[in-house]
Amino acid sequence: DVKVTQSSRYLVKRTGEKVFLECVQDMDHENMFWYRQDPGLGLRLIYFSYDVKMKEKGDIPEGYSVSREKKERFSLILESASTNQTSMYLCASSLATRNQETQYFGPGTRLLVL
Amino acid sequence: ILNVEQSPQSLHVQEGDSTNFTCSFPSSNFYALHWYRWETAKSPEALFVMTLNGDEKKKGRISATLNTKEGYSYLYIKGSQPEDSATYLCALREDNYGQNFVFGPGTRLSVLP
Numbered sequence: 378d379v380k381v382t383q384s385s386r387y388l389v390k391r392t393g394e395k396v397f398l399e400c401v402q403d404m405d406h407e408n409m410f411w412y413r414q415d416p417g418l419g420l421r422l423i424y425f426s427y428d429v430k431m432k433e434k435g436d437i438p439e440g441y442s443v444s445r446e447k448k449e450r451f452s453l454i455l456e457s458a459s460t461n462q463t464s465m466y467l468c469a470s471s472l473a474t475r476n477q478e479t480q481y482f483g484p485g486t487r488l489l490v491l
Numbered sequence: 492i493l494n495v496e497q498s499p500q501s502l503h504v505q506e507g508d509s510t511n512f513t514c515s516f517p518s519s520n521f522y523a524l525h526w527y528r529w530e531t532a533k534s535p536e537a538l539f540v541m542t543l544n545g546d547e548k549k550k551g552r553i554s555a556t557l558n559t560k561e562g563y564s565y566l567y568i569k570g571s572q573p574e575d576s577a578t579y580l581c582a583l584r585e586d587n588y589g590q591n592f593v594f595g596p597g598t599r600l601s602v603l604p
Contacts, residue, residue: 381534412594419495419594420580435591467535479525480582480592482535 380404381483383468389489396455398486400468407473409451410480411435411443413464420467426451427473458490493517495583497595504571505603511567512598514581518562525592526555526566527580535580538566571602 384399412420422435424443444452469480496515529535539548544559552569578599582592
């Protein structure tokens with residue numbers, strides 16, 4: 378079974394802090410994704426990566442950056458956390474094939490920025 | 492930005508009831524549709540991948556249909572059980588590049604014992 382793990386289930390941070398959210402997958406997937414989920418909205422893509430050291434902006438990249446130094450690990454960085462970044466953050470991974478490839482998700486990190 | 496809608500936003504049903512909900516999308520933007528089940532405190536779990544107009548998929552008591560011409564997919568649950576309580580997400584893939592999904596807001600199902 379594919380396993381995607383996220384470093385924390387819950388985090389509380391203060392405005393202005395630098396925040397790191399870590400995601401690790403164990404199935405050698407090329408693609409990795411970071412989403413945020415807010416009430417009443419669908420999952421929104423922040424950044425994705427299709428290979429080591431490669432990254433692409435998603436729909437809402439402002440205020441975030443990412444790092445992918447190893448294939449299995451994809452980090453989301455909030456350079457200076459703000460209250461509007463309070464949200465549920467989900468990481469996902471998938472194979473890079475030309476089929477209708479399913480994305481496999483981690484359990485999410487619920488971040489509260491005070 | 493492509494808009495994927497789901498209705499209803501939430502519903503409550505009694506154990507044993509059958510239920511269904513809808514995912515709507517622009518029919519001109521379609522490559523594949525994915526359904527996920529997201530139980531509280533767990534990871535979203537893939538249910539179905541649907542690609543062809545008229546597709547029907549089934550997994551136990553859960554089934555889904557797809558109409559790409561009119562831009563909707565239905566998810567059916569027969570004889571709902573409390574363990575079916577979850578948020579059901581649909582996600583649209585527009586093309587075969589980038590592997591990006593556009594998610595709907597989800598339908599939150601509560602099955603009351």
